[in-house]
Amino acid sequence: MSNFFNKSDLTRQDADKIVSETLNNCDDGELYLEESKSESILLDDNKIKSSNYSSDLGFGFRAISNDVVAYSYSNEISKDSLKNSSENLKSTLKSIKGTYNHEIPKSNKKFYKDINPIEQKTLDSKLEVLNKVNDFLRKKDGSVKQVTASFAGEQKSIEIIRSGGEALTDVRPLIRFNVSVMLEKNGRKETGVYGIGGRQSYDDYLKNDNWKNVCEEAFRIASVNLESKPAPAGEMKVVLGPGWPAILIHEAIGHGLEGDFNRKKTSAFHDLMGEKVASEGVTIVDDGTIDNRRGSLTIDDEGTPTERTVLIENGILKNFMQDRHNARLMNTRSTGSGRRENYRHVVLPRMRNTMMLSGNQTQDEMIKSVDKGIFAVSFGGGQVDITSGKFVFNCTEAYEINNGKIGFPIKGATLIGDGPSILKEVSMVGNDMMLDPGIGTCGKAGQGVPVGVAQPSILIDKMTVGGTKL
Amino acid sequence: MVKDQEFLKSKASYCLDLAKEMGATDASVTVGHSVSETVNFRNKSLEASDRSDGLALSIETYLGKRRSSISSSNLLDENIKTLIEKCFETTKITPEDEFNSLPDKNLLAKQISNLNLYDETRFENDKKIKYLKDLEESASTDNQIINTESSFTENKSNFILANSDGFCDGYKTSSFAASCVTVAKDENSMERDYEFSSKRHLSDIKQAIDLGNKAAKQTIRKLSPKKIGSQKISIIFDKRISKGMLSAFASAISASAIARGTSFLKDKIDQQVFANSINVIDKPDIIKGMGSQNFDSEGVNSNTLQLIENGILKNYLVDTYNGKKLNLKSNGRSGGTTNLYFEKGNISYKDLIKKNSRSLYITETIGHGSNLVTGDYSVGATGFLVEDGEFKYPVNEITIAGNFKDMFKNIILANDLEFEYSVNSPTMMIEGMTVAGK
Numbered sequence: 001m002s003n004f005f006n007k008s009d010l011t012r013q014d015a016d017k018i019v020s021e022t023l024n025n026c027d028d029g030e031l032y033l034e035e036s037k038s039e040s041i042l043l044d045d046n047k048i049k050s051s052n053y054s055s056d057l058g059f060g061f062r063a064i065s066n067d068v069v070a071y072s073y074s075n076e077i078s079k080d081s082l083k084n085s086s087e088n089l090k091s092t093l094k095s096i097k098g099t100y101n102h103e104i105p106k107s108n109k110k111f112y113k114d115i116n117p118i119e120q121k122t123l124d125s126k127l128e129v130l131n132k133v134n135d136f137l138r139k140k141d142g143s144v145k146q147v148t149a150s151f152a153g154e155q156k157s158i159e160i161i162r163s164g165g166e167a168l169t170d171v172r173p174l175i176r177f178n179v180s181v182m183l184e185k186n187g188r189k190e191t192g193v194y195g196i197g198g199r200q201s202y203d204d205y206l207k208n209d210n211w212k213n214v215c216e217e218a219f220r221i222a223s224v225n226l227e228s229k230p231a232p233a234g235e236m237k238v239v240l241g242p243g244w245p246a247i248l249i250h251e252a253i254g255h256g257l258e259g260d261f262n263r264k265k266t267s268a269f270h271d272l273m274g275e276k277v278a279s280e281g282v283t284i285v286d287d288g289t290i291d292n293r294r295g296s297l298t299i300d301d302e303g304t305p306t307e308r309t310v311l312i313e314n315g316i317l318k319n320f321m322q323d324r325h326n327a328r329l330m331n332t333r334s335t336g337s338g339r340r341e342n343y344r345h346v347v348l349p350r351m352r353n354t355m356m357l358s359g360n361q362t363q364d365e366m367i368k369s370v371d372k373g374i375f376a377v378s379f380g381g382g383q384v385d386i387t388s389g390k391f392v393f394n395c396t397e398a399y400e401i402n403n404g405k406i407g408f409p410i411k412g413a414t415l416i417g418d419g420p421s422i423l424k425e426v427s428m429v430g431n432d433m434m435l436d437p438g439i440g441t442c443g444k445a446g447q448g449v450p451v452g453v454a455q456p457s458i459l460i461d462k463m464t465v466g467g468t469k470l
Numbered sequence: 471m472v473k474d475q476e477f478l479k480s481k482a483s484y485c486l487d488l489a490k491e492m493g494a495t496d497a498s499v500t501v502g503h504s505v506s507e508t509v510n511f512r513n514k515s516l517e518a519s520d521r522s523d524g525l526a527l528s529i530e531t532y533l534g535k536r537r538s539s540i541s542s543s544n545l546l547d548e549n550i551k552t553l554i555e556k557c558f559e560t561t562k563i564t565p566e567d568e569f570n571s572l573p574d575k576n577l578l579a580k581q582i583s584n585l586n587l588y589d590e591t592r593f594e595n596d597k598k599i600k601y602l603k604d605l606e607e608s609a610s611t612d613n614q615i616i617n618t619e620s621s622f623t624e625n626k627s628n629f630i631l632a633n634s635d636g637f638c639d640g641y642k643t644s645s646f647a648a649s650c651v652t653v654a655k656d657e658n659s660m661e662r663d664y665e666f667s668s669k670r671h672l673s674d675i676k677q678a679i680d681l682g683n684k685a686a687k688q689t690i691r692k693l694s695p696k697k698i699g700s701q702k703i704s705i706i707f708d709k710r711i712s713k714g715m716l717s718a719f720a721s722a723i724s725a726s727a728i729a730r731g732t733s734f735l736k737d738k739i740d741q742q743v744f745a746n747s748i749n750v751i752d753k754p755d756i757i758k759g760m761g762s763q764n765f766d767s768e769g770v771n772s773n774t775l776q777l778i779e780n781g782i783l784k785n786y787l788v789d790t791y792n793g794k795k796l797n798l799k800s801n802g803r804s805g806g807t808t809n810l811y812f813e814k815g816n817i818s819y820k821d822l823i824k825k826n827s828r829s830l831y832i833t834e835t836i837g838h839g840s841n842l843v844t845g846d847y848s849v850g851a852t853g854f855l856v857e858d859g860e861f862k863y864p865v866n867e868i869t870i871a872g873n874f875k876d877m878f879k880n881i882i883l884a885n886d887l888e889f890e891y892s893v894n895s896p897t898m899m900i901e902g903m904t905v906a907g908k
Contacts, residue, residue, distance in 0.1 A: 045729070071521070088519075392849070412848065
């Protein structure tokens with residue numbers, strides 16, 4: 001746990017006093033203190049290309065009255081600096097008065113351990129794994145022309161001080177291990193990428209030579225793509241594999257169910273609460289409470305314990321994801337979804353681990369039912385236009401389906417759909433729900449936060465596939 | 471106020487001295503300070519204010535051919551000392567890499583010319599509020615506009631780059647940026663669009679009224695879109711999309727992608743990669759330019775580079791490390807391009823949009839559909855169907871796809887180039903791409 005008050009002339013008493021005095025006439029707000037330590041080690045082109053260590057320390061001070069948010073941050077934790085921020089907040093909110101809401105739910109549950117993953121594995125042994133990855137892949141096959149492997153580790157300690165002196169703390173470990181391989185055969189080049197991670201130590205993920213499985217998977221994806229043919233273009237049936245393809249759910253539905261867009265009525269979902277937005281059998285939750293997952297949080301960045309929020313239950317829209325600010329303005333409660341990239345950024349309602357739950361059909365049944373369509377197994381990334389509801393994602397491993405059988409692999413293509421209607425096109429939900437391997441980062445308003453996704457195999461009756469073959 | 475040169479220089483030399491003292495054979499350090507103030511408006515009233523004040527430090531230490539780096543926002547001497555110790559300890563056990571080195575001394579920038587990148591004008595928050603009020607008033611005149619969000623950001627930055635070969639320089643820059651996002655609604659649809667202006671000097675920022683009007687107009691015209699059938703059609707890229715094509719090209723010719731062999735433009739120097747008529751230039755010394763610089767992130771002097779001459783690839787973007795790998799001298803592009811642009815074409819915008827009886831005019835793309843290894847391109851798109859030079863109706867929920875290798879050879883550029891951003895392109899047409907729709 002970081003002690004933020006032994007670093008300068010600012011004592012906890014000073015901080016409490018300045019916070020309480022600043023937020024006295026406001027509806028909400030807090031002082032957010034953060035210290036993070038992070039490392040990244042990269043092997044590329046047969047060499048350790050970079051090893052970087054970074055430490056960051058700072059505070060973000062927020063005051064809210066009515067619907068106006070004033071924010072000020074600095075990476076100098078001192079009495080002067082906090083006072084300056086306080087003056088800045090007061091000057092923005094000078095004409096708006098509020099009543100501070102002291103209530104914040106409590107929980108003793110923790111979803112990860114207070115560890116610093118960087119210190120739990122020596123640099124030497126990290127370098128050793130990276131070199132093994134390089135040798136393993138280059139020896140594996142003559143078509144391997146490039147190997148990139150990396151470790152990224154972080155420990156973030158936060159403390160939230162609310163008006164009246166209440167303090168909430170959390171220590172968050174996070175790691176990621178990634179392998180990318182490029183193959184070249186008959187003049188064609190293709191890349192395969194795979195990674196794993198979460199909120200445990202490196203060795204929890206690397207035990208039993210698990211790095212080999214990561215290599216094999218990256219190699220397998222690249223090999224499949226070497227044989228790929230141009231993707232079809234047009235509307236057709238799409239079978240999605242389990243796990244990571246749930247970024248479809250994240251893009252198509254998730255962002256549109258974040259509180260801010262609905263309060264502002266700019267989301268295509270804002271007037272659909274209680275209505276049928278998905279086929280029967282489709283249930284989607286956003287869960288911050290799964291042990292050690294990349295998107296899990298013990299408390300969110302406003303201090304609210306996270307929870308498992310049901311967004312869509314059996315096709316019906318049940319809840320939006322809320323931070324305190326949007327919840328207050330919409331007369332509801334925070335779902336523990338208030339997150340920020342770091343102290344430089346304001347809190348926004350964000351996703352944690354977004355999951356579609358299992359149904360009772362099999363992937364086999366889905367594929368057999370398709371005359372002409374595609375089977376998408378892995379994706380690169382996605383994006384959504386919240387207002388029009390249109391979203392895309394890019395296939396990194398996909399196959400043609402012809403007459404109920406899986407055919408040739410197809411080249412990376414973008415799939416596009418309409419968020420509010422896509423889940424009504426889901427005609428089968430598989431019994432094989434799987435979590436993603438722990439690699440997702442979600443971007444919103446210039447802020448990246450770690451997230452998770454999960455889903456079973458699903459069959460979508462109609463989606464537009466953005467290939468080149470007419 | 472943003473910290474002055476003296477303060478940053480003293481921190482930089484403290485770091486270099488310490489690294490040397492610990493036994494580093496070489497070191498380089500960047501110290502920067504940046505102060506920003508943003509005001510946000512929504513539906514004609516104040517929504518948020520945001521002040522940020524951030525110091526940043528990054529250090530690389532060398533022991534012969536071994537190198538590692540650290541970065542931090544905490545500039546207290548004691549913290550710096552701990553970090554440099556850690557950095558140097560890491561350097562000692564990091565394997566040697568023969569290409570690791572500081573830049574060649576004779577390539578370092580010798581003199582700094584004044585590119586007028588700093589405007590000391592303070593635009594107080596009250597003035598930002600007045601600007602945003604005017605902007606949102608003008609954005610809200612049509613009753614189909616149901617939401618407006620806008621912001622004004624003022625930024626002042628200063629930095630010093632120093633290395634153990636004696637380089638020590640830096641300069642202040644400023645930027646002012648106004649943006650407006652509007653949402654329009656009719657009985658069939660809800661659509662969003664935007665407009666923004668970003669400049670080094672306050673006096674060059676677009677008028678609030680013009681910005682608001684334009685955002686609203688661009689949003690309203692997108693209402694009640696249709697989906698079109700899958701087909702081959704000639705595609706016209708609005709300037710805000712065509713400049714993205716240039717950015718993809720720049721990534722594909724970075725020395726890092728070339729040295730790693732992960733670019734579809736590897737080994738294409740002196741070969742035709744664009745249509746004959748195309749010239750691409752990267753010019754670092756444009757006065758007040760958003761991408762202008764006196765030297766790159768390693769201190770290497772950067773001169774104007776002709777990247778594409780009559781369609782032929784003439785230069786990669788070279789930094790010291792990857793340059794040594796490729797046996798090329800750094801051309802001052804560590805950190806990428808500066809002010810990158812296509813030279814304007816010969817045809818007017820008007821003639822370009824009626825060149826074909828039917829074409830698709832793209833105003834927005836979504837997704838990360840550029841594969842720089844293979845050149846494959848596939849993105850979601852929004853735009854308008856154009857017939858005989860006239861915008862017929864808005865189109866959405868389609869994708870456009872092709873391969874950069876073919877697309878680059880079929881580019882036709884209009885003559886409407888303007889220098890608004892750090893990457894600039896005229897309106898662009900590419901024939902023979904595939905649209906996937908109904």
